[in-house]
Amino acid sequence: MRRIDSAVVHEQNEQEFKFLQTDFNALGEKLSRDGIDIEAITKAAEAFQIAVPSWGTGTGGTRFARFPGQGEPRNIFEKVEDCAVINELSGCTDSISPHFPWDKVDDFSELKQHAAAFGLKWVSVNSNTFQDQPGQAVSYKYGSLSNTEKASRDLAIQHNLDCISYGQQLGAKSLTVWVGDGSNHPGQQHFQRAFERYLASAEQIYKGLPADWEMHLEHKMFEPAFYSTVIQDWGSSILAAMHLGPKCKSLVDLGHHAPNTNIEMIVARLIQFKKLGGFHFNDSKYGDDDLDSGSLQPYQQFLIFNELVDAEHRKEAEFNPAYMLDQSHNVTDPIESLVTSAIEVQRSYIKALLVNRDALYGYQEANDAIMASGELKRAFNFDVAPILAMARYRKGAAINPLKTYRAAKYRQSMAPVRPRDPKATGSGII
């Protein structure tokens, strides 16, 4: 089943293909001078996949306002439909990361089948203990897994166990836990006791993990707590992950660090100690902006992939990070942002594959800083767009995704069939 008529994709691709083939051949010739086989790199681009967050398909917002667009998905079934559109155009987003309770349904097998009909699968289940749900018996106002009240902690633990159960029904294999727990005033919270309570609660969730599942801990520097946060940084995250056991790893959200933090080095550390669970890709200028991936700091994103490709190259054991986008689209059509962002992440991966690892190691051993840096820049400065476009073409996706999307008039066609529901929970940022 398709959401974008394949005839529209075919018609658009026909207009683009001649020029693509010319550009692809020229790039292939250029890469061959460096001993790089463009066909091997194109195959890697075809294999690359990154998950779309279900909540990203709705227009995001800030604490001040949200400006919804027309034809937005109103429930998880419609979000799946938009995820299908994103995959049909990009060819690199064949999975969805759900969020509970926002995506909870009565019949998970129906939801699983609905996604499977579009060739989509489910990964990385996200729990939500940062807001109270209607009718909730106890509150998360003063925290969830680290709350001073046992009843609140127990509720948060049970919710995470429920998320595992929902994820099992969908075929997912990991649980991502982010908590907003923390404090807004110096002295409000005993740092050690709060972390001890968090660990004790997390142990209960860890015990409930199926044998083939992983638990990923997402850290975030601040917000909603503005003075201290229980899992504030990668240090707290890896300490907790090491405490809990081998199936627990850290998740890196690019927007959750202080400005100028060397995120690629954090990635290298987590790889070294087999604690890199996965990523939430986005971009950031100040705080947790959740801007579109690669829109501001493409070189940083490339340097992160340089570490990931290096680990692949060295055949690092137990290295299988989950890739996912986590963005808030406040002024764009979420489908257009997610397609563009998935391709930007794929672009960083492909550029990192062009680094000559042996040459780089040689420069590093010789302390030849300018040549080492130049090797990375050489790879980064290649325009790999023809490789990405060819990969999409060969998979039946769009050579020019945004042009094809707009030609299909998908959003306009959704406006009358998805009238706005004022009660709908549109989106979230985690």
Ligand SMILES: [Mn+2]
């Ligand atoms: Mn995140």
